[in-house]
Amino acid sequence: MTGGDDSDRQAGDPHALGGGGGDLGRRPGHWISDEPWDAETDLQALDRKDLDASTTTLIWRRFKRNKLAVLSGLFLLIMYLMLPVAGFFAPYHPQARNTDAIYAPPQEIDIFTAGHFLVTYPTVSEIDMATFQPKFTADYDDPRPLRWLTSCGDPWSFLGLGETAFRLICPPEGSDLYLIGADRLGRDIFSRLLHGAQLSLTVGLIGVTISFGIGMVLGGFAGYFGGWLDAAVQRSIEIIRSMPELPIWLALSAAIPANWGPVAVFFMISVILGLLDWPGLARAVRSKFLSLREEDYVRAAELMGASTTRIVGSHMMPNFMSHLVASATLSIPTMILGETALSLLGLGLRPPAVSWGLMLNDALDLTAVEIYPWLLAPMIPVILVVLAFNFLGDGLRDALDPYS
Template identity: 65%
Template sequence: MRDPDAHWVSPEAAAPAPRADAAADLPLRALIWQRFRRRPLAYWAGVYLAAIYLALPFIGFFAPYAPNERHETRIFAAPSPLALFHDGRFVGPHTYATREVFNLDTFRMDTEADRSRPLPLRFLATCGRPHAILGIFESRFRVVCPPADGHFFLLGADRLGRDVHSRILWAAQLSLTVGLIGVTVSFAIGLVLGGIAGYFGGMVDAAVSRTIEIVRSLPELPIWLALSAAIPANWGPVSVFLIISVILGLLDWPGLARAIRSKFLSLREEDYVRAAELMGASPRRIIAAHMMPNFMSHIVASAALAVPAMILGETALSFLGLGLRAPAVSWGLMLNDALDLTVVEIYPWLLWPLAPVMMVVLAFSFLGDGLRDALDPYS
């Protein structure tokens, strides 16, 4: 008979109690992804930006017209009417022929649509001028084609009869790429100079710090304007694009360099850095393999937040006529047509390039905030 005072142990194995800190057992990459998914704005902003950048080499498939294709008879044409039903029956996506008529009462051009005959849009067909795919292959295949005997201006036409919708899509290639190139230049300079100043200290730190202070004291916008105005007028669009990207990057590195310098000044006193030095590791290896990873979350978040500043910088320069030049096309260059407020009042669709600028800037801001929190999962 079992002693009632004895401690009884069940022969069956006890199930392990759930741990409150089970997430701590996950690898760092999984923790970062889990925390990032909890920020829906940052997550969907990242999906949106990834889709845009993946589509950039294939913009020709989505744009109904070439970027500089002109329609002399449709100058300042209003957005084309788009409908699915005609006379009460479903006929699929279609538009109508339109013409501009001068209104003697308002002294403006009014658009009249001929709704007696629908003009069906063509999908996944060949039309228009050929476009290059990755700069290698040419194709006339497009997702949406205008009607065979008409025009399709989803967002209207500009002063030269060019489709605003197509030009916005083509302009994304330059306006979005200039941000990446500018950030690459800026971060390359900031990482090198900030890391050297913070690790070595002394005279090196003093020289880099004074350089940072001099560059930060310069008025940014006038320097942008001066350097952009100094670009020779006979340079091609590609050369101007690269120079504008470098200019934007050269004036934006001091902030990152100062942040990295201050971080490295504290990290170089850590035990693992001292141990690496005693083991004979080179300064380059210590900075790259031991110190930089501890600062990577701030670097990635700062890069995501710096790209929209570069995009806005290019947009401002092109808007003022000192950035990219025709026949190149960018969002800022398109907004240059909206300098005349009288024209904008009559043709408000010329302001449509503002929409992608605002959407991309907001998306990068949401993504940068989400990455800043996700890359530090233990905070």
């Protein structure tokens, strides 16, 4: 075929323009052919994996397109994987005190100095006679390297199975290490942030489990059976939603006995947060069940004699699971903020427990915050975790939507 014949064919042959059968549906950039149109061949010209992919695969592909949601999910995954071994990454025990380091500022870290990787400088504290505040001065003539993968300080517990003092990073010999500074009792803020994540992040999971258990059961029964049960659930939701949330949290938290231990208070706070968060989910489940119970496949299952449990669990719940996953992801930040607010106001977790809200309780003194701004450091992980959960929830909601 010559160049002229090829141009004539492209200009005059209707098949070359897709008007005939040979090239109908061809993807751009493919060589024009006079072969007869074959449905199976043309179908295989498409990407078969896009046609045969499972629902899970399609959801994962849609989720990967949202880069912000993927990064948020990785960040939260790392955070939760670190919870059991928070003591390994913390240089100090959360209750370790140093009276010489009260309100110590963050120490300067140099990457390469004197042939060592990551060195810090010992600080000397003295009272400023003008302000009567401790003043810390670093000795830059005495660089000291940090110690890695060694034992130091008080032991930490791994899931209650055993104790060890082995840590990723330890203070230099004969010196201290305060990466974010110290609080009013001379405790390392960085170590307390890591240990505080164990309670602040776990309270959200427990609270969501409780609220989802109540919301799905009550909302599901109300939407499926209707009648007096639906009316009773609806009135209960309206009563709870009409009451201001924060004062109810405060009242219930204040009723916790003062002689309870930190673990008992932690679980009680989780229960309180879960008991007050179920109405929103119950209403969403009810509305979804009201529409699903009229579907043909539900009617067919009822006519075939399927039990109510099987109809709800096997036929109706799977069609609502995408909304449940997204709602759970978006509800966890509410629990975390609730615990933080209660602990901040002194009605949540109590010492010697450590949480981000308890740490922010030290920042209620505005004068201290003005002089020692590192006391606001717990705000940073709270903001990052809440934003990460919101971005992840938005990504999951879009990925689980079959019409996205």
